Amino acid sequence: MRFGEYLQSSMIREYRPFYIAYDQLKKALKTEFAFAPTPETPKPARKEWTEDDEKNFVALLESELEKVFLFQKQKSEEIVERIKLSKDEVDDVVSRLEDAVQTRRGSVRPSRPPPSDEEFLELEQILSDIIADVHDLAKFTQLNYTGFQKIIKKHDKETQWYLKPVFAARLNAKPFFKDNYDAFVIKLSKLYDLVRTKGNPVKGDAAAGGGQQNFVRQTTKYWVHRDNITELKLVILKHLPVLVFNASKEFEEKDTAISSIYYDNPETWELYQGRLKKTEGAEAIRLRWYGGMESDQIFVERKTHREDWTGEKSVKARFSLKEKNVNAYLDGRMTVEQIFEKARREGKKSEAEINDLEQLAREIQYRVITRRLVPVTRTFYHRTAFQLPGDARVRISLDTELTMIREDNLDGRRRAGNNWRRMDIGVDFPFSQLPPEDIDRFPYAVLEVKLQTQAGQEPPQWIRDLTSSHLVEGVPKFSKFIHGTATLFPTRIDLLPFWMPQMDVDIRKPVSRRYGIHRPLPSTSLSANDEDSDEDETPSIGQTLTDDSIGLFSDANGNALDIEERIAALPTPGDADYPLYDSDDESVGTDELEEARRVGGAYYANQLVKYYARRTGHAIGRGLLALIPRPRPTSLPPPEQRGIAVMGAQRTLQRFQAPPGKRIFVPVRVEPKVYFAAERTFLSWLEFSIILGGIAAALLNFGTDSATLASSWAFTVLAATALVYSLFLYIWRVDKIRKRRDVKRVYYEKWGPSVVGLGLVAVILVNFGLRIKAGGFMAPEGRSGRHGGEL
Numbered sequence: 120m121r122f123g124e125y126l127q128s129s130m131i132r133e134y135r136p137f138y139i140a141y142d143q144l145k146k147a148l149k150t151e152f153a154f155a156p157t158p159e160t161p162k163p164a165r166k167e168w169t170e171d172d173e174k175n176f177v178a179l180l181e182s183e184l185e186k187v188f189l190f191q192k193q194k195s196e197e198i199v200e201r202i203k204l205s206k207d208e209v210d211d212v213v214s215r216l217e218d219a220v221q222t223r224r225g226s227v228r229p230s231r232p233p234p235s236d237e238e239f240l241e242l243e244q245i246l247s248d249i250i251a252d253v254h255d256l257a258k259f260t261q262l263n264y265t266g267f268q269k270i271i272k273k274h275d276k277e278t279q280w281y282l283k284p285v286f287a288a289r290l291n292a293k294p295f296f297k298d299n300y301d302a303f304v305i306k307l308s309k310l311y312d313l314v315r316t317k318g319n320p321v322k323g324d325a326a327a328g329g330g331q332q333n334f335v336r337q338t339t340k341y342w343v344h345r346d347n348i349t350e351l352k353l354v355i356l357k358h359l360p361v362l363v364f365n366a367s368k369e370f371e372e373k374d375t376a377i378s379s380i381y382y383d384n385p386e387t388w389e390l391y392q393g394r395l396k397k398t399e400g401a402e403a404i405r406l407r408w409y410g411g412m413e414s415d416q417i418f419v420e421r422k423t424h425r426e427d428w429t430g431e432k433s434v435k436a437r438f439s440l441k442e443k444n445v446n447a448y449l450d451g452r453m454t455v456e457q458i459f460e461k462a463r464r465e466g467k468k469s470e471a472e473i474n475d476l477e478q479l480a481r482e483i484q485y486r487v488i489t490r491r492l493v494p495v496t497r498t499f500y501h502r503t504a505f506q507l508p509g510d511a512r513v514r515i516s517l518d519t520e521l522t523m524i525r526e527d528n529l530d531g532r533r534r535a536g537n538n539w540r541r542m543d544i545g546v547d548f549p550f551s552q553l554p555p556e557d558i559d560r561f562p563y564a565v566l567e568v569k570l571q572t573q574a575g576q577e578p579p580q581w582i583r584d585l586t587s588s589h590l591v592e593g594v595p596k597f598s599k600f601i602h603g604t605a606t607l608f609p610t611r612i613d614l615l616p617f618w619m620p621q622m623d624v625d626i627r628k629p630v631s632r633r634y635g636i637h638r639p640l641p642s643t644s645l646s647a648n649d650e651d652s653d654e655d656e657t658p659s660i661g662q663t664l665t666d667d668s669i670g671l672f673s674d675a676n677g678n679a680l681d682i683e684e685r686i687a688a689l690p691t692p693g694d695a696d697y698p699l700y701d702s703d704d705e706s707v708g709t710d711e712l713e714e715a716r717r718v719g720g721a722y723y724a725n726q727l728v729k730y731y732a733r734r735t736g737h738a739i740g741r742g743l744l745a746l747i748p749r750p751r752p753t754s755l756p757p758p759e760q761r762g763i764a765v766m767g768a769q770r771t772l773q774r775f776q777a778p779p780g781k782r783i784f785v786p787v788r789v790e791p792k793v794y795f796a797a798e799r800t801f802l803s804w805l806e807f808s809i810i811l812g813g814i815a816a817a818l819l820n821f822g823t824d825s826a827t828l829a830s831s832w833a834f835t836v837l838a839a840t841a842l843v844y845s846l847f848l849y850i851w852r853v854d855k856i857r858k859r860r861d862v863k864r865v866y867y868e869k870w871g872p873s874v875v876g877l878g879l880v881a882v883i884l885v886n887f888g889l890r891i892k893a894g895g896f897m898a899p900e901g902r903s904g905r906h907g908g909e910l
Contacts, residue, residue, distance in 0.1 A: 121486075122269055126262060131255050137190035139183050145175050155640045168278040178276065180267075180286070188293040194256050201249050202306050205242070205466050209310050212238055216318040216509055234318075235647070242314045244882035250353050253303050254636040256273040257349035264296040301503065304352045308361040311879050320360070337578075341591035343564040343624065346628050348519055351566070352503060353589045353636050358581050359505035362514075366386070375501040376546040377518075379407040380485045380539065382492040385529055388612065391604050395616060395784055399426045403600060404483060404492060406445065407437075412545040415442050420481055426790065438476045445539045448480075451488050455480045494526035499546065499563075512581065514569040520548050521561035523603025529611075559606040563626065565599070566591055589628040594618050617785045687737045695835075714774050730892060787859045797852045804845030805874075826889035833882040845910055 123141050130138055212234040220577050221235035275281050288401045290296070312320045343351055382404045383390040393401030403422040420437035426491065440448060441459060447453035455477045463473055474866040486492065500518040507513070524544065526535050534557070535541045543548055551560055567600065577583075585591070597618060605612050605619065815834035818827050848871065 122265070126266060129258070129262060131259065134190070134255065134259050137186055137852070139263050139270075140179075140185060141266050141270060144176075144179060144183065144270045144275070147179055147294065148274055163803075168280060173278070173280055173282075176419070177282070180270070181289070184289060184293055185268070187198065188295045191260055191263075191295040194252070194259075198249060198256065198303060201252075202310070203304065205245055205249065205310055206306070208244060208245075209313055213318045213350075215315060233509075236317070239314055239317050240743075243311070246311050246314060248359070250307055250311070251636055253300060254350050254353050255305070257300055258346075263345055263837060300349050300352075301372070301501075304349075304363050304503070307353075308356040309363075311356060312360040315357075332507065338569045338590065339566065339586065339593065340595065340597045340599075341568070341586065341593050342593055342626055343517065343566050345562070345564065346627065347590045348388060348517070348564050350636055351585075352517065353591070354585065355505045355517075358579075359507065359513065359515060362504040362506040372501070373411045373546055375503060376411065377403045377409055377500055377502050378546065379498045380494045380526055381405045381496045381498070381604070382487065383495045383604070384491055384493060385527060385608075385611065386491075387885050388501055388604075390492070391601065391612070393612065394424065394598060394602050395423055397426075397596075398859075402486070404486065405600070406539060408442075410546075412542075416440075417445055418441050418446075418482060419445075419480070421479065436479050438480055446537075448484060449487050449539055451484060455484065473564070493528070494540060496600060496607060497524040497526050498599045498603055499524065499550075501548075512571045513582070514567075516567045518565040518567070521565060522550060522598065523561065523599065523607060524550065524553065524561040525557045525607045557607075559603060561602070562622075563592075567595065583840040584634060588633075589630055592626040592628075594621070603887065605632045613781055614784050615781050617783055621784060667785060784859075789856055789859055791858055794853065797849060797856065800852075801845055801849035804841060804848075805897065808838045808842040808845065811841065811879075824893055826886070826893045827890055830882070830886035833885060837875070837878050837882055840848065840878070844871055844875075 123145065126138065126141055149174060150168060214230070215234050263829065270282050271286055275283055295469065381390075390401075390403055396404050401424040405422075407418045407420055417440050418437045419440055422435045423433060425433050438458075442459065444453055448458065458480060459473050459477055460474075462468055468476075497523070500521040503517045503519070505515040505517075505683065524541075526541055528536065534543075546552065549560060566744060566881075568582065570582070586593070598616070601616050602618075605615050682688055705767075802805050811834050815831045815838060818831035822828060822831060
């Protein structure tokens, strides 16, 4: 779908007058014809783009920017005021609830009536309406920003007057697109959690992980397109509150910043290789800090991968260190005992805990020094975490503005120097001061869902709905360290992660109508005696308004539908999903036909014939293709309605090729039983070869004629061939398994058994033929009798 059509179909009804006039700006880019069209020249050339045309276009663009900027600013201020009013109302209801609790305990006399369930329900509806407004404003901002970028690109392409650098300064002067909605999300999360729990939110230490035992931890990772980030946050906060470590401090953007420095040996890349291949005991060593560069507390972490067959779980262990001591610790000039001397003296931790931390620090220090590990990659992102305080059974984190930066001193550049990190950057995203070869800005956000559920227990339904929706794209085992290192060191890294080909694919999916942020329906609690009760009746369509059907009575933008639109919105067989816009070319197909229609005459008739001829040719081609006998794919069942719907019955199969000199590594699960299976397969081949060899030896020892001798040699050659083939196949398989290569023949071999089987049939047939030719089935001379004659 072209962007102009997508913009028209995605406009929010109440915001329609304030969107960018994209079609009007497109028309302004077209100058008049040099002369009137004639039948001989139905499509004359247009006049050249002049300075007056440029002034008129820039004036129109400025007015559109001013309109969008003022409206976005007004709506943002309005949302701030509504959140303040809602906070006052929620505080009042919660205080009345606390008074009621104290009254029941007999400590105070009742002064105000306790809040009712209807009041909490009304507050929840008000907050849901604000959440929908935040969602609509974020979509409004994103669409308009995309519109401005596309129209500027179109202007520069068609007029050859380059407006992009100049207009970028105008956009920065009126930055409607830079409004950060994280502050809204955090405030709404706290209020919604209070209302949802009716004034009894879960309390606990935000830094605690809970004390659950015998739990299975499951971690899955997803990519999130930038267009869906705000909506995803708003969806999650309705189920989990935003985890805030310091609730008394006013929110600042740098509070959510997380930076990590990953270490490796740039000669062997052993840590990168180990983490990519997921070998047993593979480690990742990093230094992490939270907030800005002024943070004095640095966490030294080690992540160790454990295979499932070992019975152990992957472990992440860390200890804290003062920033001024990091270089001395990594160089070995500061001993581990000196690091924990203060902790042992204060006595805040037990002796066993301090001993464990000392052992960890000693092992990391030893590895850094002996393996010559140096800083290679920095990752930076803003993290929004959703979790009940003190309860780690469900934890969701969303990392936005993910950026990977080089930290090495290779290529003759001293980036970090002798320091443990480079100091020419901080948390000033997007790090415009860095050269392109030093930075990789990841195009998506990363969603990480961590579940601690009992064995056999299903995750919550809302988690399953979220992970199957159009908002996320599953990427198992995604690693920021692996991706950043592979991207930033293209000449030094030859083994690439398996998700690299997916970077060139648009991960956006058609919108699922039943999932996402929807504006709550107006209250229908009016009595029959109210004067306005007959103004807006409930549609009698044989359904009740359940939670699952709410999405049917609002469009994709959360706008309430009237009765005709509600009936039309009901699901029907073959109902198509919303398409995506993905084209930068706005002047193809129907646009040319429409322009030809305005010209009229023979030119329009010619273009119309060509248009229908192309359509007819495509239809005939599809029909002939359908008549060709060939294997047909199995029809897939219809998709679940609560998840993301599949786009029709057609499937696309793409085979990605790695760049020259590179190889895509596909993760392969290798357990000890895989080696045993390969050995058992080799023993089966060996047994088969021994049987054939025994037959050959028997024929050779007890046969006297030429037919028996030829058959014995044939069996001998077949047995030796099978034995040698199975030996080399076993060695090859073990080597590929050890290297974790995803090779089809490791687990499936179609040629070997087929050739050996056909060879065995051929040998038996040859033996049978030679025996007949030699007369081996005739009766011996001199034997008589009925039985002899029958033989």
